[in-house]
Amino acid sequence: MKVHNVEMIMSAVRPEQYPTEGYPEFALAGRSNVGKSSFINKMIGRKSLARTSSKPGKTQTLNFYKIEEKLFFVDVPGYGYAKVSKTEKEKWGGMIEQYITSREELRAVVQIVDLRHPPTKDDCMMHDFLSHYNIPTIVIATKADKIPKGKWEKHKKIVRTTFNMEIHEPLILFSSEKGMGMDEAWREIESRM
Template identity: 80%
Template structure:
């Protein structure tokens, strides 16, 4: 997909604030410092529509990015390292769970992991959550430019096995630095853009 028109239309914390356009939605999940904002910026061809931060835990709302009047990316708060209070984390957890389990236009989750390391316990829990609620997951192994190409397959295998991925959930190698994987991921997204009946 060639992205010409994109806007961050809202930051929501409750269902009544969600957009009502009815376009298919793709939720973006990942550890607080895994490069989710960089992924969004690279996929949308924008420098800083999603603000990257050296401080993990910056995203504290559900951020809806409307793309080409056809679909939404929904950036959810990162899990893992964010230095926030337990009660704040629980509040986010409830907000994310409510969105992921009750949102009709949601067609798939895009889970971002770091290809250099085996997925963390938080990554595994998030993936298991998607499986439990029958939410199709597209797993993105980012930061591929940081390891030699010859090791990608080995690292992909570690990701697949650690997450215990379902056979039909795809796994893509990605690099926000090099733009690697952008076309393949767009193809995957476009193939899923029909809303469930």
């Protein structure tokens, strides 16, 4: 999809604040600093609408991006930031869990991981949580430009096995730097609208 029109709707912490348009929603989840904002910005063709976080773990709201009056990207606060207090973590968990397990408009969670490293414990917890609730998941392995092409397959395989992914579950190599993987990611999203 070529994106012309994006509107940053609001930051929500409670269900009453979620948008009411009824458009399909795609939530973006990832460890702090994994490249989630860069992914969003690349996909919507903006330089910095989604803020690239200088302070990991800072965003504690759900941010809705309305795209072309068709769908929403829902930016979920980054997980797995050690310095966040226990209370903050619990608040995070509660809000995300509520959204992910009860939001009718949610079509899939786009989980962003770093292709360079095996998924972390936090990544696995998130992935297990999504499979437990049967939430369709699109895994994006980003920062592919930081790895030589000859090693992509090997790293992909590590992500697949660490996550116990089934063959039909999509895993897309991505690079926000190079724009790689964009068409494939949009195809995957649009096929679920």
